[in-house]
Amino acid sequence: MLWIQAFLIAILVCFLTLHFLKHLWTHRRYPPGPLPLPVIGGLWRTRFGVSLDTFTKLAKQYGKIYTIWTGPVPVVVLSGFQAVKEGLINHSDDFSGRPATSLIKATFQERGILFSNGHIWKQHRRFGLITLRKLGLGKKGIEHRIKEEAQQLVETFAQANGQPLDPSLPITNSICNVISVLTFGQRFSPEDEDFQKLVKAIAFLQKFGGSVPQILYDMFPWLMKHLPGPHKKALSLFEVMHSFAKKELEKHKEHQTVHDPQDFIDFYLLEMEKEAKNDPNSTYEEENLAQCIIDFFAAGTETTATTLQWALLLMATHPDIQEKVHKEIEDVFGSSCLIYYQDHKKLPYTNAVIHEIQRSNYVFLFGIPRQTEKDVNMQGFHIPKGTLIVPDLHSVLLDPEQWETPEKFNTNHFLDMDGRFMAREEFLAFGAGDRACVGEQLARVELFIFFTSLLRAFTFQLPAGIKELSLVPALGLTAHPQPYKLCAIPRCST
Known part of the structure; x- marks a missing residue:
């Protein structure tokens, strides 16, 4: 009896070994990477987690294009400026898909803009870009609303009377309200219960993204x-986010303002009405609208809020740079003139500081994954259609071949010898190609208006008795600062 069991076990081991060797042989043309073990793939190499240097170490060992298997799924990572540029720009159409992982199917449901594909994505991305322009993005109209939120934040900080405060929640509330104005046409009080549920949901989900439970859910959804x-x-x-969006949608339908559109929902409902008559294949429908709203909040709140948190932390850590920013603003505008986004050209040093904040403390560990739309040959490697692609944008912004001091906060990365602002091709904080961030211009306007408003009003200092604050990020879906407090000391001209 025992010999029969031993024989069956031997047969099973042989079968699994042959299956494993066949797997390696059939995928031999993929870029190199950690040995994919049965079940777990190459995740053993990351210890089932991701740190800031995980991808750096893998790129050093396997090259600028490498493969890491998450269970049975191959993920091709593009590392460094040249590889990412070739993938996202030279192969823009080929790499324009989004992967439909188990979590994405269960949450984003392949609707909206961020994680949709095909006709739905093309139609909604185009509509999103056009509508943001109609709403005044880049014009003084929307800037006026952003400036109102920035002033609200200034007043909130002023209420602390120079005592230590945690800026994270007030900043998140303000940025979330900018999205609310764009999508719903109104802002919410920080005390609004539903609004706070939305803010807390966004905060939890960014911590959940990239975590071990999230990876396990995508690998073993049937078990999880x-x-x-x-x-x-x-x-x-x-x-919760879906219900919040649907609730606001119903309010707009009740008030029937679609023929005098004031916000994203109004424009969408108007487009739905037009397309229902003209296009039988239209993808404009309420579920896609609700998902677009979720996309705006999910992608537009945490990223900008996290960047502003890094900005204040870095200014408190580098008081000399903070003073140079304030002096430039005062020299150009004094204490009374309003500053608009178009004025960033008059403030080259301030503009360079904002860009360096984004570069040195990039909010994502890597770019949002993509998927190949067809077979691609890249640098001698065969990447089949349907392969998941991760553009490591963090490696681009810290690429030692492109940046003089990649690991240091250095405003000279964006200034020429004469102190003029210098745009850099290597600055890919918003991605590139067909899937570049729809809200890039909105984020640029927000960062400039909020940053100049705060630096004009306050001197940011470390609390008494605190010699330094940690610059090591806490990791989730974003790389955000460790919890900290600082003092916002009102300036004499405030």
């Missing part, structure tokens, strides 16, 4: 659906 854990909370919070 039956197990307790943070993935259950993440799914429920997506429902």
